[in-house]
Amino acid sequence: MDLRLQDLNVALDGVRIVRDLTLDVPSGSVLGLLGPNGSGKTTALRAVYRALPPESGAVLAGGDDLWALTRREAARTVAALTQQHRTYLDFTVTEIVAMGRHPHRGGGRLSADERALCRDAMARTDVTHLADRGALTLSGGEMQRVLLARALVQRPKILVLDEPTNHLDLRHQLDLLALIAAADITVLVVLHDLNLAAAVCDRIAVLQDGALAALGTPHEVLTTGLLRDVFDVGAQVVPHPRTGRPQVLLELPETSPTEGTPK
Numbered sequence: 158m159d160l161r162l163q164d165l166n167v168a169l170d171g172v173r174i175v176r177d178l179t180l181d182v183p184s185g186s187v188l189g190l191l192g193p194n195g196s197g198k199t200t201a202l203r204a205v206y207r208a209l210p211p212e213s214g215a216v217l218a219g220g221d222d223l224w225a226l227t228r229r230e231a232a233r234t235v236a237a238l239t240q241q242h243r244t245y246l247d248f249t250v251t252e253i254v255a256m257g258r259h260p261h262r263g264g265g266r267l268s269a270d271e272r273a274l275c276r277d278a279m280a281r282t283d284v285t286h287l288a289d290r291g292a293l294t295l296s297g298g299e300m301q302r303v304l305l306a307r308a309l310v311q312r313p314k315i316l317v318l319d320e321p322t323n324h325l326d327l328r329h330q331l332d333l334l335a336l337i338a339a340a341d342i343t344v345l346v347v348l349h350d351l352n353l354a355a356a357v358c359d360r361i362a363v364l365q366d367g368a369l370a371a372l373g374t375p376h377e378v379l380t381t382g383l384l385r386d387v388f389d390v391g392a393q394v395v396p397h398p399r400t401g402r403p404q405v406l407l408e409l410p411e412t413s414p415t416e417g418t419p420k
């Protein structure tokens with residue numbers, strides 16, 4: 158299902174944070190949302206997963222206004238993996254993952270198919286061994302993977318992820334990105350790691366001060382000029398020797414000989 162952000166404006170306490178943002182995410186593709194701290198990435202995402210209503214404009218899922226759907230319809234359409242983890246108290250991992258089925262059920266016990274779906278999602282996110290552990294005993298990265306499993310069993314048409322690789326070690330970062338790239342799902346993902354974004358995203362959008370600064374393929378967007386102008390960093394961009402995707406080689410800011418010397 159395709160996702161469209163159309164002339165989206167989002168405000169916080171009367172301050173417009175996201176400005177006139179139009180983005181198309183074709184069905185089954187991965188769009189990466191990048192930008193410096195405070196550029197409005199999380200705020201834009203919150204309008205997509207219905208945590209923050211737009212001031213104006215629309216979020217369209219398969220052409221339907223997401224904000225006009227019932228809560229249950231919306232939860233069957235969009236799942237989110239966010240930075241604000243609700244407190245899961247001492248639910249077990251198995252129970253948290255099963256919560257992903259709530260939008261599809263009237264209540265009662267999970268069916269055999271749903272239990273198999275949960276087991277599969279837990280295997281794919283490498284949390285099977287944590288099944289009986291309480292949420293409060295998990296590390297940040299383990300919790301992140303549990304919440305991804307929960308989002309997967311929700312079987313959404315659209316998956317929205319806010320810095321999903323936070324807390325994850327390298328192996329699990331790559332596993333997570335491979336998983337979302339392979340899933341037959343429309344993905345909008347906020348990432349800070351430019352090289353991971355280049356590796357996994359079909360297209361990249363860059364926000365600056367709440368507005369769209371660039372949009373295109375990783376090749377089109379990740380240029381030395383954009384990294385200088387938007388991110389204020391010096392960098393070389395080279396093709397990955399195997400995939401040809403752009404890789405960003407950052408340059409440390411130059412310091413004078415005395416700067417940076419411990420006193």
Ligand SMILES: Nc1ncnc2c1ncn2[C@@H]1O[C@H](COP(=O)(O)OP(=O)(O)OP(=O)(O)O)[C@@H](O)[C@H]1O
Pocket residue numbers: 169170172174192193194195196197198199200201
């Ligand atoms: N209640 C508020 N009133 C005014 N401005 C706010 C409010 N809450 C947040 N902001 C500001 O909105 C801007 C956008 O925040 P947002 O979290 O969307 O940025 P972000 O691009 O996700 O940043 P980061 O990369 O740091 O996660 C920030 O400058 C933030 O300080």
